Amino acid sequence: MSSFTVRTAKSEDRLFLVTLMAALQDAERELSPNRTPGSEMGDAHLAYLEETVEQQNGQIYVAESQEGIVGFVVCFVEKLDEGDLHIVEQEREYGYISDLYVVPTMRKYGAGAELMRAAERHFFDLHLKIVRVGLLCSNESAAKFYQKSGYQPYEVLYEKHLNEV
Template identity: 35%
Template sequence: MREDSHRIRKMSPADINSVQDIERISFPDPWARETLEEALVTFSDTVFVAENAKGICGYIICGVEDTGEERYGHICSLAVDPESRKHGVGAALVRRAENAAIIQKATAMQLEVRVSNSSAISFYTRLGYEPVFQICGYYSNTEDAIVMMRWFRY
């Protein structure tokens, strides 16, 4: 595998340490190991890692939620190692999670992003996500979140 190429596969318990390392680098309030382990069990069909020649370079944790009227995919966490950013890893992870959600009959994908995270907002906008509303005080530091959605057309 070329150093700049990557492959996407389902996350396994052996990946937790690498995912946790990327989580710590990427977020001011990273998930605890127990939370990552629980997500792996709960969302086993919709959690993925990206690997390159150096190892795990990104991950996505996604679930599918049934409201009784609709089924939505929900990106709970997405991060790419800083050295691997801007190489299509994040977009590939999102598309793989979207496909997994569609297989489970989801009609859309949603996520929350910090209002201050303009690069993430731009990234998701490029992938077809639209802001739909804002949640006041969503994050642990009371920062607001923007909820973004992408509706699937099939």
């Protein structure tokens, strides 16, 4: 078992985070062909997430071993619109985990679970009651991981591609 620590990402981590973001995207691309290749979007998407984290009281955490950064998680606060009265008021603001990735060789050693705990602690410190995470329906390994971490399905989004109507 490899040891690692989880910490807030630093500016000097950015180049490696871009590489990991591209790897995450390519992994999702294997599950869903509508994903842009990681090499084409990694830097720009990370920049977008950095801005979102800044604006929405979020964090980017990294898991680091003696070999270097082995994973990351991006989390921020989401708020429903004032008119979203179908959800009770205390759950209209919630923590959202938008991206989580651990390099394949470090999976099953607890890095993902520790990254999730860091995000959850961040939201707990903000006095939020709910944390949500999204995943592709075909990503069964991610679904198992999240369920093992105490998450359960909340909403399912279906999609249909319209070729001819």
